[in-house]
Amino acid sequence: MSETTGLRARKKARTRDAIADAAISLFLARGFEPVSVNEIAAAAEVSKPTLFRYFATKEDMVLHRFADHSGEAARVVRHREPGLAPLAALHRHFRAGLDRCEPVTGLNDHPEVLAFHRLVFDTPSLGVRLTQYLLDDEEALAAALGAGVAARLQAAQVLAVQRVLARTNWQRIVDGRSAREAHPEAVADAALAFEQLRSGWT
Incomplete structure (x- = not known):
C-alpha cells in the first residue's frame, strides 16, 4: 500500500467513525426514530450524499x-x-x-x-x-x-x-x-x- 493510498484509507475511516459517533450520540440522547439523517449529517459536518456513501441506512450507523x-x-x-x-x-x-x-x-x-x-x-x-x-x-x-x-x-x-x-x-x-x-x-x-x-x- 502506498503512502497516498494509506492516507486516503485512514481519512475515510476517520470520516466513517465521525459519522457513526455523531449518530450514536444523537440516538442515545433522543432515541433512534426521532433523529433524522439530515441532523446526523449536520452533527458530523458532512453532506447527506457523503453520509450515504459510508452508510446505506441509519441502522448501519449504529451497528458499525x-x-x-x-x-x-x-x-x-x-x-x-x-x-x-x-x-x-x-x-x-x-x-x-x-x-x-x-x-x-x-x-x-x-x-x-x-x-x-x-x-x-x-x-x-x-x-x-x-x-x-x-x-x-x-x-x-x-x-x-x-x-x-x-x-x-x-x-x-x-x-x-x-x-x-x-x-x-x-x-x-x-x-x-x-x-x-x-x-x-x-x-x-x-x-x-x-x-x-x-x-x-x-
Whole structure:
C-alpha cells in the first residue's frame, strides 16, 4: 500500500467513525426514530450524499460498532492452533472475551456500553438489521466448519449460544451487578453452554 493510498484509507475511516459517533450520540440522547439523517449529517459536518456513501441506512450507523466482530467466529475456527477442536477454540475465545469484559459478550458495565446495548435491544429496526449481520456470520462460520447441513446447523447453534450468553450477561448488569461480580457466573454459563454443544456435536 502506498503512502497516498494509506492516507486516503485512514481519512475515510476517520470520516466513517465521525459519522457513526455523531449518530450514536444523537440516538442515545433522543432515541433512534426521532433523529433524522439530515441532523446526523449536520452533527458530523458532512453532506447527506457523503453520509450515504459510508452508510446505506441509519441502522448501519449504529451497528458499525459490531463491524470489528464481523466474521469473528469463522476466523477463530480457521486460525485455531493445530489439534484444537473448533468448538474448543470458540469456547476459549468467548471465555477470553469475558475475561476482558468485551462489550460483545454483554459483560461490560460501562454506562455508555449499557446505553448502547439498550438502544440496540429496544429498537425493533436495529434488531432486524442485527439479525442480518448474524446470518452473514452464520454463513461464514458454516463455511469454516465444513460443508453441508451439519456445518450450517453447528454454526447456527454456536451463534445462538453466544447471543443468549451475551444477552444474559447484559441483563445481569442492567439488574445492578458489576461486571466483576457477574464474571464467575458468566464463565460458568459459558462452560455449561459449550459443553452442551459439545455433547450434541459428538
